Amino acid sequence: xxxxxxxxxRRALPLLLLLxxxxxxxxxVIYPTLFTVxxxxxxWNLQTSPRPLMFVGWENFRYVLSSTPxxxxxxxxxxxxxxxxxxxxxxxxxxxxxxxxxxxxxxxxRTLLIMPVAVAPIxxxxxxxxxxxxxxxxxxxFLTLLRLPVPPEGLLGSARTALPSVLLADVWxxxxxxxxxxxxxxxxxxxxxxxxxxxxxARGGQxxxxxxxxxxxxxxxxxCMIRFMQLFNLFDLVLVLTRGGPGTATYTLAxxxxxxxxxxxxxxxxxxxxxxIVALVLLLLNIYARYxxxxxxx
Amino acid sequence: xxMRYVVLYALLGLCALFFLGPIAxxxxxxxxxxxxxxxxxxxxxxxxxLDAFRxxxxxxxTNAPQxxxxxxxxxxxxxxxxxxxxxxxxxxxxxxxRGKRSIMLWYMSLIVAPPVVYLIPYFIFxxxxxxxxxxxSMILLMLTITVPISVWLLRSFIDEVxxxxxxxxxxxxAGTWAxxxYVTLPLCAPGLVVTSMFAFVFAWNNAxxxxxxxxxxxxxxxxxxxxxxxxxxxxxxxxxxxxxxxMLPPMLIFLALGRYLVRGLTFGALKx
Numbered sequence: 001x002x003x004x005x006x007x008x009x010r011r012a013l014p015l016l017l018l019l020x021x022x023x024x025x026x027x028x029v030i031y032p033t034l035f036t037v038x039x040x041x042x043x044w045n046l047q048t049s050p051r052p053l054m055f056v057g058w059e060n061f062r063y064v065l066s067s068t069p070x071x072x073x074x075x076x077x078x079x080x081x082x083x084x085x086x087x088x089x090x091x092x093x094x095x096x097x098x099x100x101x102x103x104x105x106x107x108x109x110r111t112l113l114i115m116p117v118a119v120a121p122i123x124x125x126x127x128x129x130x131x132x133x134x135x136x137x138x139x140x141x142f143l144t145l146l147r148l149p150v151p152p153e154g155l156l157g158s159a160r161t162a163l164p165s166v167l168l169a170d171v172w173x174x175x176x177x178x179x180x181x182x183x184x185x186x187x188x189x190x191x192x193x194x195x196x197x198x199x200x201x202a203r204g205g206q207x208x209x210x211x212x213x214x215x216x217x218x219x220x221x222x223x224c225m226i227r228f229m230q231l232f233n234l235f236d237l238v239l240v241l242t243r244g245g246p247g248t249a250t251y252t253l254a255x256x257x258x259x260x261x262x263x264x265x266x267x268x269x270x271x272x273x274x275x276x277i278v279a280l281v282l283l284l285l286n287i288y289a290r291y292x293x294x295x296x297x298x
Numbered sequence: 299x300x301m302r303y304v305v306l307y308a309l310l311g312l313c314a315l316f317f318l319g320p321i322a323x324x325x326x327x328x329x330x331x332x333x334x335x336x337x338x339x340x341x342x343x344x345x346x347x348l349d350a351f352r353x354x355x356x357x358x359x360t361n362a363p364q365x366x367x368x369x370x371x372x373x374x375x376x377x378x379x380x381x382x383x384x385x386x387x388x389x390x391x392x393x394x395x396r397g398k399r400s401i402m403l404w405y406m407s408l409i410v411a412p413p414v415v416y417l418i419p420y421f422i423f424x425x426x427x428x429x430x431x432x433x434x435s436m437i438l439l440m441l442t443i444t445v446p447i448s449v450w451l452l453r454s455f456i457d458e459v460x461x462x463x464x465x466x467x468x469x470x471x472a473g474t475w476a477x478x479x480y481v482t483l484p485l486c487a488p489g490l491v492v493t494s495m496f497a498f499v500f501a502w503n504n505a506x507x508x509x510x511x512x513x514x515x516x517x518x519x520x521x522x523x524x525x526x527x528x529x530x531x532x533x534x535x536x537x538x539x540x541x542x543x544x545m546l547p548p549m550l551i552f553l554a555l556g557r558y559l560v561r562g563l564t565f566g567a568l569k570x
Contacts, residue, residue, distance in 0.1 A: 032419035120503035136336025229410035
């Protein structure tokens, strides 16, 4: 829907309008990029020297891959991003279908349901750290009530339960987001289509699988993409809940990078790690953009 | 048939309990007597008191300056982002541009980039410039998120202003500036307000940049709350009181946003 404008100055107008934001962002991004690319090849610990010490070639990359918990962190990150997106999508679909019954009270619930999304992720960390507390926390108490086993070192302290526990906090926060998006999408499905499927004998799960899910998939795909990328960057929850522990059980790439750069002050190796992570993010974004925005009108 | 309703309402109740319970439980922590914070079994009934809020925000008011810091940084990141985002959104909405898809995806890549990757270079850069701990350093870094989000979101609003109205005004002799000022801007004003509200929430809830760039004097509310964990004998009532104050503004904004929530949370990718 472009305007009918003629002449060179008019053609320059859109570029002029884009320029301020692109220049600002480029300026903000270019500095860290140059800094990171350069320092990825230098030995530099900020505690011992204010400047890079010496050129070490690819040594930092070798160090990141062999002497830091990079691969456990990568594995955790992929598990969190995949499991989180899938669980939130499915639970969200369930909640959306529940809201779609339009029983008295669902309107109020729909309004209030979005509240977890408004909470800062770091504050969600506070909430769940309190509820996971070994002695007197609400969740261990509830599990004991159901006669379910609770590890003596606490849900966040046991290597087996720590990662799912961190994930639960994220699922709690973001399932309502999926529910709201899917509910809005489901509203748009014509009742005739549903009735027709019913006449053809579709019931419950079949209806969901063959009618509801395909109809909302274009919007669900975009939300899945956004959520997957946000989960890939998961940092705040790990910082408050587990600090990566026990051992390396809950290290994510973002937390490992923070640890390496801003706790251990190994700027060189952190820069190498940054380059690897950014390459992964760009790769994922390209795959996703191609798929999720396939039918998008630019 | 009755059975169906029982099951549905049980599920709805479970839903409400699961998603709203934790918030209520934390708000209760801010209001309950300190000694009941970790009782087993949990104490559900108690006489609410405002001691924790008094301590955190009035006397000695440990977190009161942090509330102000949060406001300054979030408002700064919101107001500073509009002059950059608005023209770009207009250009992306109204002109046939070569490479528009790449430009939009470039903004999207900034939205989903891990914030931690900016942190290390800027930690060193801002320290060298003696800017670490200033509001400016935090606001600048927040712009890396708020500007691209606002571009995407505002574009979706400007897309909805009928281009025919602009053409009609142009036929009547209005210049580019007049069309923009008297036709497009008033019509996309609600979108501008919604976008600003989202930018504010995203900046308010961002804890990664202040975590590293703020000092004790300029710490935002979540970072100030984090400091309680460093003290011996974590005082959970105070953490809860500060956290409730940090939760309220975004919650109220989300309640006010209503039908724009889907659009804002997907950065305008879905109209909702």
